[in-house]
Amino acid sequence: MILTEVLKKHQMRKEYKLVTIVYPTHNDIIEELNWLSTRYSKEDIFFEAEKDIVKIYLNQLDFSLFKNDIWQRISGLTNENKKQLLQEILQKIENIKSYGLKGKKRVYVGYDKERKVKGRKLKEIIRGEYYYAKNHNFSRVNNEVPKEFVNKIIVGDSEEILKQLPDNSIDLIFTSPPYNFGLDYKNHEDGVNWDEYFKKLFRIFKECIRILKYGGRIVVNVQPLFSDYIPIHHIISNFFMENKLIWKGEILWEKHNYNCKYTAWGSWKSPSNPYLKYTWEFLEVFSKGTLKHSGDPKNADITADEFKKWVYAKWDIAPENNMKKYGHPAMFPEELAERVIKLFSFRGDIVLDPFNGVGTTTVVAKKLGRRYIGIDISEEYCKKAEERLKLSKKLCLSLFGKQED
Numbered sequence: 001m002i003l004t005e006v007l008k009k010h011q012m013r014k015e016y017k018l019v020t021i022v023y024p025t026h027n028d029i030i031e032e033l034n035w036l037s038t039r040y041s042k043e044d045i046f047f048e049a050e051k052d053i054v055k056i057y058l059n060q061l062d063f064s065l066f067k068n069d070i071w072q073r074i075s076g077l078t079n080e081n082k083k084q085l086l087q088e089i090l091q092k093i094e095n096i097k098s099y100g101l102k103g104k105k106r107v108y109v110g111y112d113k114e115r116k117v118k119g120r121k122l123k124e125i126i127r128g129e130y131y132y133a134k135n136h137n138f139s140r141v142n143n144e145v146p147k148e149f150v151n152k153i154i155v156g157d158s159e160e161i162l163k164q165l166p167d168n169s170i171d172l173i174f175t176s177p178p179y180n181f182g183l184d185y186k187n188h189e190d191g192v193n194w195d196e197y198f199k200k201l202f203r204i205f206k207e208c209i210r211i212l213k214y215g216g217r218i219v220v221n222v223q224p225l226f227s228d229y230i231p232i233h234h235i236i237s238n239f240f241m242e243n244k245l246i247w248k249g250e251i252l253w254e255k256h257n258y259n260c261k262y263t264a265w266g267s268w269k270s271p272s273n274p275y276l277k278y279t280w281e282f283l284e285v286f287s288k289g290t291l292k293h294s295g296d297p298k299n300a301d302i303t304a305d306e307f308k309k310w311v312y313a314k315w316d317i318a319p320e321n322n323m324k325k326y327g328h329p330a331m332f333p334e335e336l337a338e339r340v341i342k343l344f345s346f347r348g349d350i351v352l353d354p355f356n357g358v359g360t361t362t363v364v365a366k367k368l369g370r371r372y373i374g375i376d377i378s379e380e381y382c383k384k385a386e387e388r389l390k391l392s393k394k395l396c397l398s399l400f401g402k403q404e405d
């Protein structure tokens with residue numbers, strides 16, 4: 001055992017985060033841990049070995065410095081055992097995602113204490129959470145969608161089709177409306193006057209709010225037309241809040257899309273009018289009536305790892321690269337739909353997309369055991385959506401040898 005005297009001396013066990021690695025603790029390992037422990041301030045980090053367990057006591061660390069240091073050490077070592085130990089230590093510390101920041105250092109203990117607010121509950125009441133959505137008139141009585149609409153792709157204008165659905169009947173709406181960028185859609189003029197655009201969009205969204213269940217969610221994926229200085233994500237959010245929906249949050253879909261014009265600087269090297277560029281899109285998330293969506297816990301299919309990863313609201317997902325194949329200019333990738341559907345709905349729930357395009361939402365909803373409704377104004381896109389659904393059925397048959405419901 002090494003360095004227990006440090007613990008005894010400081011009697012600070014509670015001020016360290018203890019991280020352990022199961023590792024055979026031969027003499028050369030002890031030697032390496034001793035080297036590590038003398039290298040860094042004991043107040044920040046130190047190491048122990050006990051019965052094949054390597055213990056790392058972490059308080060705070062300039063991680064990038066540590067990483068460089070360790071890699072330098074590894075490159076100078078010939079002992080494979082020592083090298084592997086150092087790599088494992090590095091990996092273990094890198095994997096710790098909960099820490100605070102103090103200057104360049106990651107702080108592993110007590111970092112959340114400062115943020116604690118005394119009398120938080122009372123203060124919340126005084127502030128009034130989502131005050132803008134409080135005095136709504138939404139009914140709490142949910143209804144079933146008539147069978148003829150379930151698991152259907154419907155050609156038509158959503159403003160008209162949605163009127164045929166009952167109030168409070170849809171669990172999750174996930175959609176991406178046309179952004180009015182001037183894209184070449186089949187049956188839709190994309191690039192109208194903004195006033196006209198929003199009036200039409202909001203007539204459709206009004207219907208969406210009506211058909212959402214009490215506790216249902218609507219998630220809207222949008223990308224502002226920055227060159228027109230129209231913050232469509234804010235305008236849409238204001239609309240939903242004015243209509244008494246609760247803003248549940250915003251997800252940044254980081255596409256790492258550096259296709260945006262590098263030459264469009266606005267004013268090159270001058271503060272006179274620089275032009276900001278974006279490699280991401282937004283997903284605005286709203287709830288109707290209450291933040292909680294009821295469902296049987298048995299029907300929650302998100303794994304612990306997915307949940308932990310996806311509740312961090314910045315999602316790195318590459319853009320869809322099959323748009324040519326499907327003949328649609330503005331699809332989102334299946335992974336985006338998968339995350340939204342698993343995070344915000346239960347298996348068996350009914351998922352609707354009023355701007356379904358070639359059916360990404362509906363095909364993913366089907367794969368994930370949700371019921372679906374997809375509406376698009378273009379017959380051609382709806383045919384593609386049907387083909388994708390059939391293909392996923394065939395895939396399922398060949399993989400599992402059984403018919404899906």
Ligand SMILES: C[S@@+](CC[C@H](N)C(=O)[O-])C[C@H]1O[C@@H](n2cnc3c(N)ncnc32)[C@H](O)[C@@H]1O
Binds near residue numbers: 177356375
């Ligand atoms: C951004 S795209 C959606 C693409 C879809 N997320 C996908 O991955 O295939 C918007 C879609 O809205 C459709 N659309 C436009 N106006 C519509 C309306 N009034 N009713 C229904 N669909 C409409 C367009 O045809 C287009 O396919």
